[in-house]
Amino acid sequence: MSMGIGGRVVHGDSDTFNSHEVNMRSSRILVVAVLTLPIFAGIAAANNVVVANPDLKSPGSGLAKVEFDLSWDNSWRDSTNYDACWVFAKYSTDSGTNWNHATLSASGTNPAGFTVGTGTALDFVVPGDKKGAFIQRSASGTGTVANTDMQFVWNFTADGVSASKKARVKVFAIEMVYVPQGSFYVGDGSVSDVRGQFENGTSGAAFQITSEGELTLGGGGAGSLGNNNSTSMVGVTSYDDFNDTTSKTLPAAFPKGYKAFYMMKTEVSHRQYCDFLNTLTPAQQANMEDSSLNFNVNWRNFIKKTGSSPVFFGCDANENAGSATNANISLLNQTNDGEWVACNFIYPHRGEAFADWAALRPMTELEFEKACRGPLSPVAGEYAWGNTTLETQTTSMTGKSSVSETPNQGNCVISGCSPGGAYRCGCFADASSSRQNAGAGYYGALELSGNLYERTVRVGIAASRSFTDAPGDGVLSSSGYANESSWPGFVGGEVTGWELGHRGGTYNGDSLSARVSDRFWAGCGNNGLHYTIGFRAVRSAP
């Protein structure tokens, strides 16, 4: 044990094989582990990332260093994968009225001028578009990362900012998990409750994706990616446009999950969505929020806004801040106001706007299955944690709506849990949880099954098959929408359509929809139940 940021007790700061995890599984699994080296010991954990003390230093020659402190708990790096933080900055040259995305000075690993400061051995990994950086352990290890005086370099000239300006920055950090390149399976071979699961041809068996190469969808041929019993998907309008007799082509450029990518460790939280809204112009905010997003305790959506100008969005789970549209700012974001709960009412075009703003992108439904299952063989009917075990459902929680909101039991938020509604991001993972206890996917992403629907790019609609792995550029349209031309729902220069499907189930749904390979809602752009939909973004690895 060690003391973490703020004096909290932090567990998991060793590389040792965890006996608790071994005990959780059958002896059969242990035997397999012995037979199939290498054994790996990944740490998938969550939560408590903190950015502090942002500053601008050493301006000159069109560059300025953005300095900040960064910490998060339960970080890890091992032979399987690692976690990371996607860190990016927004700048303002008008004292915080308008915010724009900062472009960094160089790409690559630890570019010139970038420093990880004092603390854990870390790397900056900057993608070619220079819209942010992955900060991750540079060597194997686990535990808390706590670095001070980290610096990356902002190329403000590239952003059209004069050296004669004054500026301030907001530094954002999002915990991510790295999903390495490799083959994996989609579909789980289920023989009951088959609802469009992917299959190899028409065999009903899982389909292995071994590259990013072009795929044939449907048609029934050997080696095609089929959709078993696809007419059982939610409705005719949500059917895939391919089936056992009709084939389509999934282009090579469509992200299939074979190549490495980073995925947000948890779904977008309330405060995360508020922080997004609070950097937008009033015209942009208007399209990213509406009355349904504002306070609705029945659906555990806690967002309210002030009536002042500029509008400030915050949370009010304890209901003491007054009107949903004219809230008392001093009573928003208190300790029990639910900021950390996964945020619902994120319509697909809003999710895509969030992704574009953060220089991330939506995930495809193939990437969703990889993040859940990893390279392991499928288990029929499995959930994100790799088996079919739903632990005894939650009947109460402690610290409700606080930073430590914790269910008394369970590992998945689906219908039957009490209290109802979405829960805190990462709520099932604790100091000693197993993958099953935590409700975690193979690589450590949390709540892929249950809580809120994941929104995924569909393979079964022509318009979405032109999707590529191009990330957002941090810049939205003047109306607040994403404006990446290959993204689903792109119409007339903006992403306004509701094209993303649903995966992974929801707190208001049954256990079937929470299965990794279930596709009942996969082809549906609008399920009409907006209190059940959330969002999680990804980015292809540089």
Added chain:
Amino acid sequence: MRTGKTITATSAWWTLGVATACAAVYRGGLNDSHAVAVMTTDVGLGGSVVAIGSAADKSMSRGYVPSAIQTITITDDPGAPGIKNGTPIVVRIPAGFAMTWNETDMTATLGGTAAGKVGAVSYTRANHRLMIAVASDFSAGDTLTISDLSFKNYLDTGNTHLELDFNNDGLADAYDGKTVTIATVFHCGGRNDCYATMAMKQDRGLSIGGAVFMMVRCPPQDIERAFSPVWRVSYIVDGYRGTGGSRRQ
């Protein structure tokens, strides 16, 4: 059934040749997976800070006629002056804002401590940019006032802020804190006036062949009134003329 390597829900860990075991620890703690921190004060980006400010907001209704600007004051950095001999000062109307400088105004009234350090004015970029020639370096804190110029062709809607590019590098170095507003009065058109007339050259009979249908859509109280005994309905149908017709007693 899966191809020769079938698994079941309870015995799936070593099938399909993957046979990879996961011995992971999945831990978590407080909070969520997001953080943000913001600076509360601004920091200069290393260049000279040159300011621009108009004496007051400027407001006009849409139009073409030249309209005098408010007096503009440019103030150089009090510590590290940036306006240099040979590099013109550029005062820009923001791109996309439908308004121009009046290019016939070639004689500005210049004042301030730097009045003697600048020269002629000119206009570029379709008269969206006012250029002021600089004849010698400004000193720290020097001021330059500019007046007796005007805008014209102000056909946009809304407001904007003038931009200063003191080193002519194409980037806006400072914005005027005052606004230029064009009121939302719509003036447009072409030839002629706003009136037209045309008369028929022949008479036409006011008759309708065949059956007559009358459709009335109105609130019930209006139906009552329309067909009450005090109202009469007149009609002409192919030679038949009369009054009465359908009415409710």
